[in-house]
Amino acid sequence: MLDENTLAYADFRGNRQYLSVGNIMADDRICLFLMDYANRRRLKIWGKASIVHEHEAPELISALADISYKAGIERVIIIRVEALEWNCSKHITQRFNEDEVRQILQPLIEENDALKARLAQREQ
Numbered sequence: 001m002l003d004e005n006t007l008a009y010a011d012f013r014g015n016r017q018y019l020s021v022g023n024i025m026a027d028d029r030i031c032l033f034l035m036d037y038a039n040r041r042r043l044k045i046w047g048k049a050s051i052v053h054e055h056e057a058p059e060l061i062s063a064l065a066d067i068s069y070k071a072g073i074e075r076v077i078i079i080r081v082e083a084l085e086w087n088c089s090k091h092i093t094q095r096f097n098e099d100e101v102r103q104i105l106q107p108l109i110e111e112n113d114a115l116k117a118r119l120a121q122r123e124q
Contacts, residue, residue: 013074037095
C-alpha cells in the first residue's frame with residue numbers, strides 16, 4: 001500500500017513475464033482477485049495500472065525491495081484503486097496449505113495414536 005487508494009508491487013528482473021506489462025501498456029484497466037481459501041473470502045479490486053521502470057523512481061524501487069530476496073526489481077506496477085468488493089463465499093471451496101492441514105489434523109492423530117496404544121495394551 002502506497003496510500004489508501006494505491007497499491008504497488010515489484011516486478012522482478014528475470015521472470016520473463018512480459019504479458020502483464022504488454023497488457024497494461026495496451027489497456028490500463030486491471031482487476032485483482034485476492035483469495036482467502038481457508039476463510040472462503042474473495043476481494044475483487046478494480047483499478048488503473050501504470051508501470052514505473054527502475055531508472056524512473058529509484059526511491060520507490062528501494063521502498064519495495066526485500067533485502068532477504070536476491071532478485072533485482074526491474075519495474076513496479078502501480079494500481080490506483082477505483083473500486084473494491086467482497087464477494088459472496090457460496091462458491092469458494094475451502095483450501096488449506098500443508099501446515100494448516102497438519103495443525104487441523106494433529107488432535108486426531110494424537111487421539112488415534114492413543115487409541116492404538118490402548119488397543120495394543122489390551123491385546124497383551
